[in-house]
Amino acid sequence: MELLSGGDMLIRALSDEGVEYIYGYPGGAALHIYDALYRQSDVKHVLVRHEQAATHMADGYARAAGKAGVVLVTSGPGATNTVTGIATAYMDSVPMVVLCAQVPSYLIGEDAFQETDIIGVSRPIVKHSMSVKNPEEIPEIIKKAFFLAQSGRPGPVVVDIPKDMTLPNERYEYSYPSKVKLRSYGPATKGHTGQIKKAVDMIFEAKRPVLYAGGGVILGKASDQLTELAKILDVPVTNTLMGLGAYPATDRQYVGMLGMHGTYEANMTMHHSDLIIAVGARFDDRVTNNTAKFCPNAKIVHIDIDPASISKTVTVDVPIVGPVDQVLNEMLDLVKGAKKEIEKEALVSWWRQVDEWKAYHGMRYNSDGEFIKPQQAIETLYKVTKGDAYVTSDVGQHQMFASQYYKFDKPNRWINSGGLGTMGFGLPAAMGIKLNFPDNDVVCVTGEGSFQMNIQELSTCKQYNLPVKILNLNNQALGMVKQWQDLNYEARHAHSYMESLPDFQKLIEAYGHVALRVEKLADLESAMEEAFAMKDRLVFMDVMVDPSEHVYPMQVPTGSMRDMMLSKTERT
Amino acid sequence: MRHIISVLLENEPGALSRVVGLFSQRNYNIESLTVAPTEDGTLSRLTVTTVGSDKVIEQITKQLNKLIEVVKLVDLTEGAHVERELLLIKVRASGAQRAEIKRTADVFRAQIIDMTPSVYTIQVVGTSDKLDAFIQAIGNTSVLEVVRSGVSGIARGEKILGL
Ligand SMILES: Cc1ncc(C[n+]2csc(CCOP(=O)(O)OP(=O)(O)O)c2C)c(N)n1
Numbered sequence: 064m065e066l067l068s069g070g071d072m073l074i075r076a077l078s079d080e081g082v083e084y085i086y087g088y089p090g091g092a093a094l095h096i097y098d099a100l101y102r103q104s105d106v107k108h109v110l111v112r113h114e115q116a117a118t119h120m121a122d123g124y125a126r127a128a129g130k131a132g133v134v135l136v137t138s139g140p141g142a143t144n145t146v147t148g149i150a151t152a153y154m155d156s157v158p159m160v161v162l163c164a165q166v167p168s169y170l171i172g173e174d175a176f177q178e179t180d181i182i183g184v185s186r187p188i189v190k191h192s193m194s195v196k197n198p199e200e201i202p203e204i205i206k207k208a209f210f211l212a213q214s215g216r217p218g219p220v221v222v223d224i225p226k227d228m229t230l231p232n233e234r235y236e237y238s239y240p241s242k243v244k245l246r247s248y249g250p251a252t253k254g255h256t257g258q259i260k261k262a263v264d265m266i267f268e269a270k271r272p273v274l275y276a277g278g279g280v281i282l283g284k285a286s287d288q289l290t291e292l293a294k295i296l297d298v299p300v301t302n303t304l305m306g307l308g309a310y311p312a313t314d315r316q317y318v319g320m321l322g323m324h325g326t327y328e329a330n331m332t333m334h335h336s337d338l339i340i341a342v343g344a345r346f347d348d349r350v351t352n353n354t355a356k357f358c359p360n361a362k363i364v365h366i367d368i369d370p371a372s373i374s375k376t377v378t379v380d381v382p383i384v385g386p387v388d389q390v391l392n393e394m395l396d397l398v399k400g401a402k403k404e405i406e407k408e409a410l411v412s413w414w415r416q417v418d419e420w421k422a423y424h425g426m427r428y429n430s431d432g433e434f435i436k437p438q439q440a441i442e443t444l445y446k447v448t449k450g451d452a453y454v455t456s457d458v459g460q461h462q463m464f465a466s467q468y469y470k471f472d473k474p475n476r477w478i479n480s481g482g483l484g485t486m487g488f489g490l491p492a493a494m495g496i497k498l499n500f501p502d503n504d505v506v507c508v509t510g511e512g513s514f515q516m517n518i519q520e521l522s523t524c525k526q527y528n529l530p531v532k533i534l535n536l537n538n539q540a541l542g543m544v545k546q547w548q549d550l551n552y553e554a555r556h557a558h559s560y561m562e563s564l565p566d567f568q569k570l571i572e573a574y575g576h577v578a579l580r581v582e583k584l585a586d587l588e589s590a591m592e593e594a595f596a597m598k599d600r601l602v603f604m605d606v607m608v609d610p611s612e613h614v615y616p617m618q619v620p621t622g623s624m625r626d627m628m629l630s631k632t633e634r635t
Numbered sequence: 636m637r638h639i640i641s642v643l644l645e646n647e648p649g650a651l652s653r654v655v656g657l658f659s660q661r662n663y664n665i666e667s668l669t670v671a672p673t674e675d676g677t678l679s680r681l682t683v684t685t686v687g688s689d690k691v692i693e694q695i696t697k698q699l700n701k702l703i704e705v706v707k708l709v710d711l712t713e714g715a716h717v718e719r720e721l722l723l724i725k726v727r728a729s730g731a732q733r734a735e736i737k738r739t740a741d742v743f744r745a746q747i748i749d750m751t752p753s754v755y756t757i758q759v760v761g762t763s764d765k766l767d768a769f770i771q772a773i774g775n776t777s778v779l780e781v782v783r784s785g786v787s788g789i790a791r792g793e794k795i796l797g798l
Pocket residue numbers: 457458459460461462484485486487509510511512513514536538540541542543544
């Protein structure tokens with residue numbers, strides 16, 4: 064057997080795990096590991112400009128590829144800088160392995176230079192974490208880390224590696240385990256057949272059914288099964304913010320995103336349904352609005368890999384714990400083989416109602432006035448990219464506009480921080496995707512507030528030639544905050560202005576990229592065409608949009624799902 | 636409702652802090668917590684008493700089960716079980732008080748395990764209710780120090796919590 068140092072074992076284990084890129088930043092405690100990286104070429108390292116960006120790069124890749132992203136940082140500040148990125152991945156169940164170097168084990172507990180208890184700091188925001196106590200354990204710990212991060216309900220795993228575990232001159236026998244066994248961990252591999260039958264019976268009896276699909280469908284790679292089931296049953300489908308693309312947005316049966324900024328028709332359909340089939344969704348407070356008034360006449364079937372997601376906020380009637388693809392396959396078999404079918408007559412009148420809601424409001428907005436509307440910018444982006452780009456986003460109004468007006472027909476294409484709502488996520492996430500999918504258009508929809516939270520990564524883009532496109536919906540304000548202040552604080556705009564915006568043109572050019580500024584609607588499409596035609600350049604499109612625009616529909620706080628403001632003046 | 640949740644936990648550093656962290660992170664309440672090794676050196680047994688609605692208790696057990704180091708758990712209060720807590724209490728005992736306290740201790744089948752001319756140290760074993768009752772019976776004025784172990788519990792009959 065081969066003899067390797069701890070540092071070499073770590074990198075070799077990554078390579079044996081099939082890792083091509085890792086994202087990170089060096090420092091004292093990580094130097095043996097960085098030296099091991101230097102002496103090989105299988106695993107490539109991307110040097111970011113801030114560790115938070117390394118986590119978002121890994122995260123963007125993980126969401127697009129459906130595989131764990133890998134981060135490597137030094138101890139202390141390197142490790143603490145990853146916290147926001149770990150929390151972001153945790154909230155959206157993204158598989159990630161974060162390797163944090165640590166001070167030598169004999170110094171732990173002595174407040175040594177750059178010592179932080181990162182296991183303790185990250186404890187509430189990880190799926191699991193492990194410390195290396197003995198260099199020989201490294202291959203097994205890495206195998207476990209990937210297994211835990213990627214199986215069941217995915218999530219981030221932190222590995223803490225004291226410097227003396229990676230000493231270059233101490234060598235050990237290396238072999239990478241093919242399997243791990245964990246007696247205390249075993250996510251469900253199959254849904255309960257009796258429960259699945261019960262669910263199918265309920266579907267056949269339903270008069271106003273709706274499919275409510277969440278991010279779990281994408282994580283569980285079950286879009287095809289979901290779509291097939293929806294097609295066979297001919298029922299309306301709504302996707303959550305995390306589930307966009309799980310069901311194709313351009314399909315006739317799609318009623319749009321649901322929830323706080325969901326479509327009128329999606330929220331009405333949910334509220335009036337008599338059966339909700341929730342797949343890989345978690346009844347988040349941004350979806351349900353007031354749970355006491357949630358869908359008063361609906362029975363609920365809930366399919367999820369995580370038992371703790373079931374009946375956490377809304378009590379459900381038929382829980383099914385299992386991988387969504389397997390459960391949907393079994394449901395499909397039952398539906399196809401059944402003597403019964405869904406009640407056709409009831410469905411016809413249900414569709415008449417749903418189509419009426421679609422026709423009543425849709426996603427219209429007022430496009431008068433001198434300004435470009437942010438909605439127009441997203442519609443133009445959709446047109447120019449032919450609906451086929453990877454779209455990452457930051458957090459705010461621009462994020463909601465992107466989710467509402469870009470019609471995602473494929474899973475893994477809409478990449479946003481839904482659970483944590485992390486400003487600064489968009490650019491590094493786009494970089495992680497572009498690096499791994501160089502032939503695809505990757506665009507980050509951002510706002511001038513969010514963009515400045517990880518703006519330093521423009522430098523990383525230069526170094527690694529990452530020609531992402533950036534669409535800045537520039538409303539010269541922390542727009543979403545301002546919208547809430549307009550609605551709830553009599554327009555007292557406490558600190559929601561960006562009073563001294565940089566000259567983005569100069570800034571982008573200083574980093575060696577291209578910037579375009581668009582002020583007139585007439586120039587919007589041609590500017591975007593121009594930007595996307597520059598295949599090998601990063602192009603920043605600074606689009607000046609109406610600063611007074613609000614995101615609608617918007618659910619009314621403490622109301623039911625159907626209680627919405629539809630514009631500044633209309634309410635349901 | 637009060638529940639006693641008994642957990643088999645991997646005997647690893649950091650496992651306990653994950654359990655305790657979970658309770659504070661998710662705003663669950665801990666009335667008492669005990670933890671010690673078992674006959675199997677790789678496992679610890681942890682007993683936590685908590686109060687919550689059925690919905691909260693269901694979440695607590697599910698969230699505990701999600702922790703990688705939690706091997707198995709049972710809500711003892713769902714079935715027949717025995718629970719015990721240990722109380723060590725130091726009381727002022729001089730003059731006529733001494734006989735009075737001794738009588739009270741006898742009623743509760745408590746034992747005086749240490750004494751000085753003015754102080755008794757008493758040990759009581761029983762349910763938490765019994766321990767509360769004993770402290771009440773002694774009366775506040777003479778109590779100098781109270782140490783309680785927290786609840787331990789086990790199912791009655793053949794049922795076991797094991798691998
Ligand atoms: C790191 C972080 N800090 C604060 C917030 C709260 N927040 C949500 S949206 C928003 C405004 C975002 O402004 P901008 O990026 O310009 O987007 P806009 O809403 O104007 O489109 C803020 C401050 C957040 N989500 N993330």
